[in-house]
Amino acid sequence: MKSILSILIIAVFISCNSSSTEDTYAVKKVPEKSELNKQANTFFASVTQLEKKDLKEEKVNLGKRLYFDKRLSKNNTISCNSCHNLSTYGVDNLPTSPGDTKEFGTRNSPSVLYAHLHSSQFWDGRAKDVEEQAGMPILNPVEHSIPDSLYIVKKLKKIDNYVKSFNEVYPESGLTFENLTNAIGAFERKMTPVSQFDRYLDGDEDALTAKQKDGLKAFINNACITCHSGVALGGSMMQKFGLFGNYWEYTKSKKIDKGLAEVTVKSSDEYIFKVPSLRNITKTSPYFHDGSVESLEKSIKIMAKLQSNKDITEDEVADIISFLESLEADLDPEMKTL
Template identity: 35%
Template structure:
């Protein structure tokens, strides 16, 4: 009996030591500026809602249809989901976004994920849009993307009685369906695409939510300085100087230089394992290689293969639970609906 008591006491000490280490890691992570997605639906709604256009079930459903609607493009073939595929991590899986007439993005820019994009402080790689409502207007009109003038988009949508009735139901009978409202409604849907993960459970105090290997990788992630850019709730989404310590080895691909000050939007690390290829120009396909390149370019340090592998183990714990999105049945075109234009 005495031997058993000693063994149990030693085991308790060991467990207590692990718990203390985990608590210390949790404190370190929070002090680094990383925050959790709220567990409370009310708190989450406060975080993602736009008071100027509050989220409602009807707006979300209509926004979802418009998000999947290829007739918002000039050709009638490209929807928001084409480049921000909700079944593929909210991205498209290619290095440079492909748009109208099979045109690759002129600056060889990679499509960022739409998941958790509401958590970004700015939108687009150069941060030119302050929020999702403004961002949604850009790709629809851009020549290399959906290439649809505002007037064409409005004409397509208003030519279908089902859409007109849904807008009235969502916004009231006197609603004016213009281009801005169409983009705003898409943004309402996008605001709901938040993906809490086991990492958030850890931040909320569940010390067993991450494996020992994931915790080791998280500790390295903080100690190496990755949190200097990848912080807050989105683990990214702010404008940061790029090529701080060394030139990015694929900098010439596409020629993108960021905003006027050379600042580039830091991509979110949430669901990062699902959104290859990486960097603004999609030049690196391996997540481990991306980690090592960031160490060199941004931090001026060498991250070894072993260290990179450990950090990647943690990054995979950021893969979150996706909201269930069923593919919508879209309204039928009418004789008044402008025809697809491939030119």
């Protein structure tokens, strides 16, 4: 009798243990990605998959202080945050922005969020990275209007706290213009918030609604991926704006900007601009290099016509906008203010 009872107890134990193992496996098992998700992963990449850069907290904090400091302009009226406001997704929502002299620039201020993922900076791609970019507005006569790099270094060296911080972060060289832009760049490299679309690419099928998935299909089928692909959905190439027409006839731009040709002075580079990232595009109007179009719906139609020679339908536009909403992602609150 005891032998039979022992066998029953062992059988129950094995059965329970087997069930527990299966339940554990069921919880950990990752569902297979849909065909649309697999297709999306061939064109795009999640920010969660990016290699983490080892950025020292002290350097990032110094860059943050510099980013918000209006003393980086000649008349103490303009900071990096003035045109790239972190409280409004890294833009000022103006067609063009006023500088330290109250004069307006000629191009729209793009979002600083995700900018470090781009292959180059500015609409004409003249800076190779966010570190080089950070110094150019400071020395621009319309933007920060600082006369030269020595001027701003001398100005900041009168501020004991900055001298101390630069010596701590850059013990070998201290406060230099190169270190100033390097610190700002370090802060900007932290601006990579995770969106719904990133979670979808990572395998969460429920991260997008049915309408957003329809928009993703429309985005792919209408060849938007030709230029807007990769982790930033743009920012990785230069392209002529107006492959099938003159852009200013559609945007009603007040000025015909020749884009890259203004840097290279080559007629073959006329109307070529850096392809913008579409992350947070629903929050960063107005659109295009000159901020000439306020409506995202109109911008999509213009792009379809000028770049793909397509008359996109109203339903497709609505679906694409829904998909673009899945790219919205904001910074942590502590990054937005000092």
